[in-house]
Amino acid sequence: MPGGAADRRRAAHAQAYPRRPLAALRRGLARSAARPRAHPVAYALVLALAAGLLTLVGPGTATADAVSVCHGRPARTVSFATGELRLYRTRHYACALVLAKRPGAPRPMKVTLQPRGGRAAVVAGRWGRQAGPVTVHALNRCVRASATVSGRSTATGWILC
Numbered sequence: 308m309p310g311g312a313a314d315r316r317r318a319a320h321a322q323a324y325p326r327r328p329l330a331a332l333r334r335g336l337a338r339s340a341a342r343p344r345a346h347p348v349a350y351a352l353v354l355a356l357a358a359g360l361l362t363l364v365g366p367g368t369a370t371a372d373a374v375s376v377c378h379g380r381p382a383r384t385v386s387f388a389t390g391e392l393r394l395y396r397t398r399h400y401a402c403a404l405v406l407a408k409r410p411g412a413p414r415p416m417k418v419t420l421q422p423r424g425g426r427a428a429v430v431a432g433r434w435g436r437q438a439g440p441v442t443v444h445a446l447n448r449c450v451r452a453s454a455t456v457s458g459r460s461t462a463t464g465w466i467l468c
Contacts, residue, residue, distance in 0.1 A: 377402035377440045382467055390456035392418070396467055399446045404439030405454035411435055417455040422448045423465060 375381075379397035386392075388408075395402040403420040416438035421427035422445040430441050443450065445467070453462035 375404075377404060377442070383463070385452075385454075385461050385463060387454070387456075387459055387461035389459040390416075390454060392452060392454040392461055392463075394420075394450075394452055394463075394467065396445075399444060400442050401445040401450045401467060402440050402442045403452045403454070404437055404441070405456060406437045407435070407456050414457045415455070416457075417453075417460075419453045420450060421452075422450050424448065 375393070375395065377393070377395035379395040379400065379402060381393065382396040382401075383394040384391060385394075390408050391406045393404055393406065401420060401422065403418055405416055405418045407414070407416070413433040413435045415431075416434050417429065417431040418439040418441050419427050419429045420441045420443050422443045425443065425448070428441045428443050430439050432438065438454070438456075449465040449468040451463055451465050453460060
């Protein structure tokens with residue numbers, strides 16, 4: 308049936324949204340491609356200005372301490388000849404890691420953390436900077452930790468009770 312509702316909708320749509328011929332689309336693309344570009348000297352000037360501002364501002368106010376990979380608050384730090392054992396504590400968990408005093412070539416490192424009445428968690432291998440983190444569930448429990456760097460070691464008794 309000619310003149311139906313579908314034909315009237317198509318006609319209204321075609322009137323509201325006329326089709327552009329392909330040639331007109333190509334002309335539009337050609338115009339956008341032929342726009343004048345900014346001068347390369349302007350780019351160089353902006354780059355030099357940004358570099359100068361960064362030089363004046365500086366690197367920021369970062370501290371020398373690295374951000375810890377353990378969650379919680381620092382609970383204990385035990386230094387020994389070749390490294391440092393760091394213990395962190397949240398309400399439910401305890402976390403430990405060992406840092407070498409002189410980062411460099413990979414060397415044998417090991418960190419152990421054991422909750423009272425539980426099995427010890429151990430990370431051992433060859434690293435240049437740190438071993439760990441090791442995390443154990445320690446809600447209302449004491450923990451003990453030990454660390455080794457290049458054959459030198461330290462250990463704690465039952466702590467963080």
